[in-house]
Structures are given as C-alpha cells and as structure tokens.
Amino acid sequence: MAKLTEIGWEEFSALPLEAKRGYLTRAEGDGMPYHTLFAQQFDRELLERLCALANRIRFINKSKEGALYLKTVLAHRRAMLYFSQPSSRTFLSHLAACQILGITTGSVRDAATSSEFKGETKEDSIRTFSSYFDMIIMRSPEQGLAEKMAWELSNSDRPVPILNAGSGKDQHPTQALLDIYTLMRSFETKGGIDGRTVVFCGDLLRGRTVRSLSYLLTNFRDVRQVFVAPQELHVPEDVVETLKSKGVDYALVGDLREAVKEADAVYMTRIQDEWDSSKGASARIDTSRFKFGAEELALLKPDGVILHPLPRRDEIATCCDHDPRAMYWRQMRNGMWIRAALIAATFGHERAIMDCGY
Numbered sequence: 001m002a003k004l005t006e007i008g009w010e011e012f013s014a015l016p017l018e019a020k021r022g023y024l025t026r027a028e029g030d031g032m033p034y035h036t037l038f039a040q041q042f043d044r045e046l047l048e049r050l051c052a053l054a055n056r057i058r059f060i061n062k063s064k065e066g067a068l069y070l071k072t073v074l075a076h077r078r079a080m081l082y083f084s085q086p087s088s089r090t091f092l093s094h095l096a097a098c099q100i101l102g103i104t105t106g107s108v109r110d111a112a113t114s115s116e117f118k119g120e121t122k123e124d125s126i127r128t129f130s131s132y133f134d135m136i137i138m139r140s141p142e143q144g145l146a147e148k149m150a151w152e153l154s155n156s157d158r159p160v161p162i163l164n165a166g167s168g169k170d171q172h173p174t175q176a177l178l179d180i181y182t183l184m185r186s187f188e189t190k191g192g193i194d195g196r197t198v199v200f201c202g203d204l205l206r207g208r209t210v211r212s213l214s215y216l217l218t219n220f221r222d223v224r225q226v227f228v229a230p231q232e233l234h235v236p237e238d239v240v241e242t243l244k245s246k247g248v249d250y251a252l253v254g255d256l257r258e259a260v261k262e263a264d265a266v267y268m269t270r271i272q273d274e275w276d277s278s279k280g281a282s283a284r285i286d287t288s289r290f291k292f293g294a295e296e297l298a299l300l301k302p303d304g305v306i307l308h309p310l311p312r313r314d315e316i317a318t319c320c321d322h323d324p325r326a327m328y329w330r331q332m333r334n335g336m337w338i339r340a341a342l343i344a345a346t347f348g349h350e351r352a353i354m355d356c357g358y
C-alpha cells in the first residue's frame with residue numbers, strides 16, 4: 001500500500017489526482033479514505049458504501065436508544081473545524097455530524113483570531129491543531145492547501161486525518177458526496193442515477209462544487225452532463241477534459257430552458273463574485289437567463305429534481321421552494337448524514353455501525 005511517508009511533497013503533488021488516491025486511503029485496507037481531499041478518491045463502490053452508511057446512521061438516529069449508541073461511537077475523539085473562509089451549512093453540518101457521533105469539537109473560523117495573525121505559518125498552525133485534536137476539518141481559499149497539510153501531517157509524529165471542506169475554486173468533495181446522496185435518495189425507487197441527465201447552471205467556472213460533482217457523476221453509467229452558463233463563466237477546460245477522457249456524454253450550452261426540458265436533475269449555482277479579478281467584474285456579465293423560476297419549473301419533468309449547494313441569491317426564485325421537486329432543503333440535511341458517515345468510516349467504524357443491532 002502506498003504511504004505518504006514514502007513520497008516527497010514535490011513528487012506527490014505532481015501526480016495525477018487518481019494516482020494520489022492510493023496514498024490517501026486507510027492503512028487498514030478497507031478502501032475508505034484517511035484524508036478526504038478531492039472527488040477523485042471515490043469510486044462507485046465507495047459511494048454506495050457511504051450512502052448505505054448514511055442511511056443506516058439516519059435510521060439509527062431516529063430512536064433515543066439508537067442516537068445514544070451513535071454518540072458512543074467516537075466519544076473518545078476530538079475534531080477541529082478550521083474554516084478560514086465564510087461558511088454556514090458546511091461548518092454546521094460537520095459540527096452536527098461530529099455531535100451525532102459523540103465527537104467533541106473545537107473551531108477557528110477567522111485566521112485573525114489565531115496565531116497566524118502573529119505570523120505563524122499555516123503548517124505550524126495545523127501542526128498545533130493536530131496536537132490537541134484527532135481530525136482536522138478545514139476550509140480555505142487556497143487551492144491545494146488541504147493536500148499540503150495532509151502530506152505534512154502524515155509526515156509528522158502525530159498524523160491525523162484532514163477532511164477538505166472546500167479548497168479555493170478547486171474542490172469540495174463532501175459537498176459532492178451530499179449531492180450524490182441526494183440524487184441517490186431522489187431516484188431510489190426510480191432506477192437510480194444511471195442513465196440520468198444532470199444540468200449544471202450558473203457560475204461553472206469558479207464553482208468548486210461543480211468540479212467535484214461532475215467527477216463523481218462519471219462513476220455512474222450513461223449519465224449525461226449538460227453545462228449552462230454565460231460564455232465568460234463556462235465550465236473550465238479540466239472538467240471537460242476529464243469528461244472526454246472518460247467517454248462521458250456532455251454538452252456546453254447557453255439556453256437554460258432548453259436544457260431543463262431534458263433534465264432529470266438541475267444543479268443551480270450562484271455567481272462566485274468573491275473571485276472577481278476586479279471589483280464588479282461579474283456584475284457586468286448578463287446572468288439574467290441563468291435563473292430558475294416559474295417558467296423553468298413548468299418545463300421540468302414531473303420526477304425531475306432541483307438541487308443547489310446553497311447559499312442562493314436569486315438564481316432560484318422562492319416560488320419554487322414548495323414544489324416537491326425542490327430538493328435543496330433536503331439536500332442540506334443530507335449533508336449532515338453523509339458527513340457523519342464519512343467521519344465514522346474515516347475512523348474505521350463502518351462495519352460496526354452497519355452491523356449494530358439498532
């Protein structure tokens with residue numbers, strides 16, 4: 001089995017993502033991730049196992065006895081939430097997932113309140129967190145930082161797992177897991193995700209959830225991916241290259257209404273203007289045709305679903321919120337279950353939870 005202690009940082013960081021996977025799995029050989037850094041770590045078998053575990057945790061948690069059992073599973077562990085970028089859902093759902101499993105948590109949400117403000121390097125900060133905690137859940141504006149920290153920690157005398165809760169414009173693997181879990185649940189009794197058409201709309205250039213989810217969907221059979229965006233914000237080349245190399249049926253288009261007609265799922269995203277190179281650059285792009293409202297809803301199949309990683313601005317009209325096809329609220333709660341599943345599996349508790357008597 002490949003080990004991060006046996007490869008230098010330069011050599012590791014230059015590997016293609018899929019080749020990095022082997023270095024990030026648990027040494028115990030159950031195939032589950034130790035560090036979770038990007039979507040390329042998950043194949044279909046792993047996705048199905050995690051979704052099954054999330055279902056199991058959701059079910060067990062319904063009774064008081066079950067919930068109390070879950071709270072014992074990782075009661076001896078502590079997790080650090082290190083979020084140096086704004087977050088509501090991702091922060092709170094990881095926190096709630098830890099609470100479900102009995103994990104005690106600590107957090108830094110603003111680098112200005114930590115010693116980074118005094119000039120400490122991020123490497124030293126992370127090494128500090130790992131002295132007190134058994135897992136670090138981190139969000140950062142810096143692409144690749146989670147990966148660097150994972151390598152650093154695995155090469156330290158106190159390795160602890162890193163869970164990437166959003167890295168720059170790059171990846172958001174746990175969001176993609178919850179998106180897949182939501183799709184699985186939405187199509188559970190209707191033949192699953194295979195053969196579906198998923199339409200992505202909005203800022204596809206800078207939306208990290210799009211890159212991660214687009215990759216995870218390549219694990220399913222005959223899923224068509226349709227990307228709808230203003231020309232300036234269209235899906236980046238690396239995503240297209242991945243789809244090409246995997247023989248995925250995809251299209252880049254500009255007309256949301258046409259795309260909605262063929263969609264089984266519509267994944268709306270907001271304009272990520274925090275990445276604008278000059279102030280107000282995104283505001284000058286005409287995004288008016290990339291919003292989902294009553295007209296689009298009328299075109300959506302009766303069993304189609306609408307997803308959104310949230311937060312939303314005006315890209316989904318509130319008049320859609322009570323339609324049974326609006327899945328974004330349930331999607332949010334699904335995040336708590338799949339994150340609890342991932343954390344439990346990271347610590348090697350998949351089998352124990354699957355086989356427990358509750």
Ligand code: NCD
Pocket residue numbers: 089090166172175208209269270272309310311
């Ligand atoms: C997303 C993110 O942070 O990338 N939000 C989230 O984690 N639910 C999407 C966004 O901010 O638009």
